[in-house]
Amino acid sequence: MERRAALEEKPATTCQSKDWFQYQLKHQDKTTAARRGQFNTPHGAVQTPAFMPVGTQGTVKGLEIGMVRQTGAEMILGNTYHLSLRPGDDIVAELGGLHKFMGWDGPILTDSGGFQIFSLAQMRKITEKEAIFQSHIDGRKIHLSPERSIEIQENLGSDIAMVLDHVVELPNKPQVIREAMDRSIRWAQRCQAAAARNDQAQFAIVQGGLDEKLRVECAERLGALNFPGYAIGGLSVGEPPPEMYRILDATCPALPADKPRYLMGVGRPEDLLEGIRRGVDLFDCVMPTRNGRNALAFTDEGTVRLRNAKYQRDPAPLDPKSVPQVAGLSRAYLRHLFMAKEMLGPILLTLHNVAYYQRLMREARQVIEEDRFEAFYEEKMRGWASGG
């Protein structure tokens, strides 16, 4: 395939080195590791801690792009694996890149495909050179090397690209975990060497399973490679939450303090606050969108399962603090939409959930600035445990 068939025009804010990225620590919370920061991209700044809604196939499922903007999301995530299979990264490039393709002029981060090879692809085989697997759509054989992952992400034209990593199932043999970690580091270096666009920053991904020593080693070795940002990958794959928190406790301090930290694929509102208090700056997860489609709403009083018969005649709003499109509607109406299999149910609950996550991040940023994160964390945790 021709490399970057038709790259989008470089936006005016593009710089010729990656100095534009500039992570800035604005305030360090006094009692926890929570931190308030910012980084820049060619499509605007991102205030951290931040949560990225997932736009797997060039759309945040169920939301018109103006609704995504309305939730307050500053940055969204796109999927290299999905977009390269359909419509094809060459087509996205030809049409001006992912921003133009989907009508989103804010920052975009693309993942590398590493996680989808692990979770979706059939008959996968990992060699030192590349991953070889069958497409989950039509079964055709795909080769994905670190270089090809970066080529795809440069074709998509995202602001932040993730390096290709080797994700393994947990639990697993120590030797398998170490080998995957070592390979992930070598692949990160190959991604770094393959970068051709100056308007795209790369984040490395720390692997190492549930072994704190491996995680620290991986963080330090990647740290020495001077990436603009660092992700913690291979978590939230079925392990109990306390195991994840333990790994965060070990890994975050081992990462460069002057770079943003991104906890991939996480998670519940509880997990976000647990991550923030350990020094995580960036998150993504399908939870608000996927749960929204399944009639589960997040509120300060915990989750609300709107299919529950007890809401059949409930005139109360789902959440008076929700977006205007949802705040004026009764739980009975929202339940009706799901019972009647109407698209508007998933649309409204996705909108509510994504907005809920964004509000949580806004509040977190505020309380960190005011050194009140710990009290905020405890209040939120109490509310969520109280039952919706």
Place this chain on the structure above:
Amino acid sequence: MERRAALEEKPATTCQSKDWFQYQLKHQDKTTAARRGQFNTPHGAVQTPAFMPVGTQGTVKGLEIGMVRQTGAEMILGNTYHLSLRPGDDIVAELGGLHKFMGWDGPILTDSGGFQIFSLAQMRKITEKEAIFQSHIDGRKIHLSPERSIEIQENLGSDIAMVLDHVVELPNKPQVIREAMDRSIRWAQRCQAAAARNDQAQFAIVQGGLDEKLRVECAERLGALNFPGYAIGGLSVGEPPPEMYRILDATCPALPADKPRYLMGVGRPEDLLEGIRRGVDLFDCVMPTRNGRNALAFTDEGTVRLRNAKYQRDPAPLDPKSVPQVAGLSRAYLRHLFMAKEMLGPILLTLHNVAYYQRLMREARQVIEEDRFEAFYEEKMRGWASGG
């Protein structure tokens, strides 16, 4: 079931007689029967000719209610049959009526259930007293009399209720068509007698199959009953369009000139203009919404089937005159959304189509006022025939 368990509070504009309805003929086109008018409802005025998007189950499929408003739709349609089965008209009444339930503060017209008994219900039996049929949802036996249809519609609290009519398949024996027509007139009288709300106007429905004499007789007999408005029903059920136009040619002149005329369940943009030029004021149809969900878009150059492979790399917008949410996107992106089975495809195309229908109606109202309807009609017909 308790009658109108908890009616919504009467809006301030409610009058104690139905004089509030006041159809006003604003301008009669010089060269065709097209007419520009207005009627009033407790939830605002409706400018005619008008097209009502269909909100079968308390939602215009795929559209957040602000999007419905954005299209310029002034009045929407709700379905007595569907809403009485799910969530139940008693529940809608208890929650404050259909307007409040779905968050729509504009006019609502509800159909009577007559057409759904014909098209959806299983094992239906029509007696002089009522229709008896099985629910298409759970098979339970339902009795729907003219009185019960009005009770449901008063529980829903629509601004305009339709009388229960007896719809028959076409073609059919003359005797069957006449009997159904005679019954429809008797049922219309029973609906009129059953009305208990002064903030709801009833429209009668002309039946009579494809027999002009029966249609004229039905129009005249119903005309004598002095309903606030008149519908033409039992059309667009599979007959060739010219047959429908022939029936409109015969029926419209037989209806009272000082009442609005509503052609039920019609239709394609062509059919709307054919109706308007024969003196029809009001339309509803699932076509813009259903076709939108199936990747078919209406434009001034005809229909566009977005699944077509020729749009795979097409950077052109679907329609530069579309709503802002759609006008900036490429046909390639819209096609991708449908190929990837993303909800956003149906959402955006439904929005486009409903907005297209509303724009067509706005333009029609404008050209009637300026006595230019005929030229407008010919220009639109040429464009649609040119192929998208």
